[in-house]
Amino acid sequence: xxxxxxxxxxxxxxxxxxxxxxxxxxxxxxxxxxxxxxxxxxxxxxxxxxxxxxxxxxxxxxxxxxxxxxxxxxxxxxxxxxxxxxxxxxxxxxxxxxxxxxxxxxxxxxxxxxxxxxxxxxxxxxxxxxxxxxxxxxxxxxxxxxxxxxxxxxx
Amino acid sequence: xxxxxxxxxxxxxxxxxxxxxxxxxxxxxxxxxxxxxxxxxxxxxxxxxxxxxxxxxxxxxxxxxxxxxxxxxxxxxxxxxxxxxxxxxxxxxxxxxxxxxxxxxxxxxxxxxxxxxxxxxxxxxxxxxxxxxxxxxxxxxxxxxxxxxxxxxxxxxxxxxxxxxxxxxxxxxxxxxxxxxxxxxxxxxxxxxxxxxxxxxxxxxxxxxxxxxxxxxxxxxxxxxxxxxxxxxxxxxxxxxx
Numbered sequence: 001x002x003x004x005x006x007x008x009x010x011x012x013x014x015x016x017x018x019x020x021x022x023x024x025x026x027x028x029x030x031x032x033x034x035x036x037x038x039x040x041x042x043x044x045x046x047x048x049x050x051x052x053x054x055x056x057x058x059x060x061x062x063x064x065x066x067x068x069x070x071x072x073x074x075x076x077x078x079x080x081x082x083x084x085x086x087x088x089x090x091x092x093x094x095x096x097x098x099x100x101x102x103x104x105x106x107x108x109x110x111x112x113x114x115x116x117x118x119x120x121x122x123x124x125x126x127x128x129x130x131x132x133x134x135x136x137x138x139x140x141x142x143x144x145x146x147x148x149x150x151x152x153x154x155x
Numbered sequence: 156x157x158x159x160x161x162x163x164x165x166x167x168x169x170x171x172x173x174x175x176x177x178x179x180x181x182x183x184x185x186x187x188x189x190x191x192x193x194x195x196x197x198x199x200x201x202x203x204x205x206x207x208x209x210x211x212x213x214x215x216x217x218x219x220x221x222x223x224x225x226x227x228x229x230x231x232x233x234x235x236x237x238x239x240x241x242x243x244x245x246x247x248x249x250x251x252x253x254x255x256x257x258x259x260x261x262x263x264x265x266x267x268x269x270x271x272x273x274x275x276x277x278x279x280x281x282x283x284x285x286x287x288x289x290x291x292x293x294x295x296x297x298x299x300x301x302x303x304x305x306x307x308x309x310x311x312x313x314x315x316x317x318x319x320x321x322x323x324x325x326x327x328x329x330x331x332x333x334x335x336x337x338x339x340x341x342x343x344x345x346x347x348x349x350x351x352x353x354x355x356x357x358x359x360x361x362x363x364x365x366x367x368x369x370x371x372x373x374x375x376x377x378x379x380x381x382x383x384x385x386x387x388x389x390x391x392x393x394x395x396x397x
Contacts, residue, residue, distance in 0.1 A: 002167055003169060004165070004167035005164075005166050005167070006163065006164070006165050006260075007164040007165075007166075008161065008162065008231070008260060008262055009160075009164075010159070010161050010393070010395075011162075012157055012158060012159035012160070013158070015157040015158075015159045015192070015193070016197070020159065020195075022231070022393070024260045026259050029239065031256065032239055032240040032242070033239055033240075034239050040170060040171065042171070071254070075163070075165065075177075077179055083184065083187060088266075091247070091250050091252060092250050094248050094375070095375075096247055096252070096263060096264060096265065096266070096376075097228065097263060097264025097265045097266045098186065098225070098227065098266060099264055100186060100187065100227055102181045103183075103227070104161075105262060106163055106262050107252055107261040107262070107263045108245065108254055108255055108259065109252065109253045110244070110251045112250075112251045114250065115250055115251070122251075141165075
């Protein structure tokens with residue numbers, strides 16, 4: 001089994017009267033166990049040149065939710081250096097928030113069917129604020145991946 | 156302006172053939188600018204315990220209506236449990252983000268898009284007598300004078316658990332503290348839950364106006380958590396916001 005850790009540090013000397021110095025580290029385990037996660041999509045870096053909403057993990061769950069409610073972790077980082085540029089991150093059709101230049105997120109992912117029965121299957125999507133080119137990095141570390149089956153449609 | 160940084164480190168020697176050693180540091184700034192965020196909820200810690208499984212409910216950690224929408228807010232949540240099987244389900248609005256098992260933490264942006272707060276107007280009308288009263292949201296106001304405007308001011312001066320008020324002459328405007336649907340408005344001139352105690356001469360009324368136009372809508376992005384067990388699970392959370 002693999003040992004993968006995620007650590008965060010939040011620091012500020014002047015956000016509050018008292019210094020902020022928060023640290024947390026966790027080892028990534030399979031759901032409800034102490035067995036380490038052993039699969040990942042790998043770190044992707046993409047350059048998006050349209051403001052279209054895109055599904056960043058289409059290979060994981062389309063039409064199948066075999067790994068619903070399992071342990072999956074998502075990292076997304078907006079690599080833009082222009083402070084006005086952001087990506088809007090959504091799960092299903094629910095906006096989570098905006099990642100401005102340099103911002104990142106780290107969150108669990110249930111891969112659950114949308115609560116609104118809109119066939120989104122828990123998709124995580126991003127939409128750049130500009131079409132002039134924005135780079136983002138993302139990865140998913142998880143328990144397993146169910147790939148789409150071969151497309152046998154004739155052309 | 157404050158300088159606040161968030162650093163994430165992802166590391167593993169054996170997840171892949173190549174070492175995973177990612178470190179990213181972000182300075183938390185206001186939306187679209189270089190000015191550092193200046194507000195925070197402070198790190199809070201709370202244990203959720205219920206008498207039975209049936210009583211376990213989603214607990215709102217951060218309500219969108221309390222913050223400016225569409226800003227560069229950041230949320231930190233940690234499950235401090237040490238029992239591997241225990242988890243919190245995190246939801247944004249109606250959608251489930253994922254589960255935080257023992258020791259897990261999450262850090263993500265939050266747009267804080269709120270819904271619509273319900274609102275209506277109640278107006279002291281007719282002739283009010285000393286001792287007549289109006290009750291709403293568990294709060295009863297008893298008239299101490301025969302002046303309608305004075306009674307309206309007394310109604311407005313009360314502290315209601317779920318509503319805020321303003322008064323203008325004899326009219327009191329109620330606004331829900333939180334956005335929600337299925338509220339108290341039942342029509343253009345009626346709400347549920349208000350009780351008028353009148354002396355019997357029929358001269359004093361508290362008619363409702365504003366009606367269905369003031370109906371509310373559920374918040375789109377309150378952040379809530381649901382513990383997996385009732386026996387006491389502790390979370391920590393902090394909101395850094397504009």
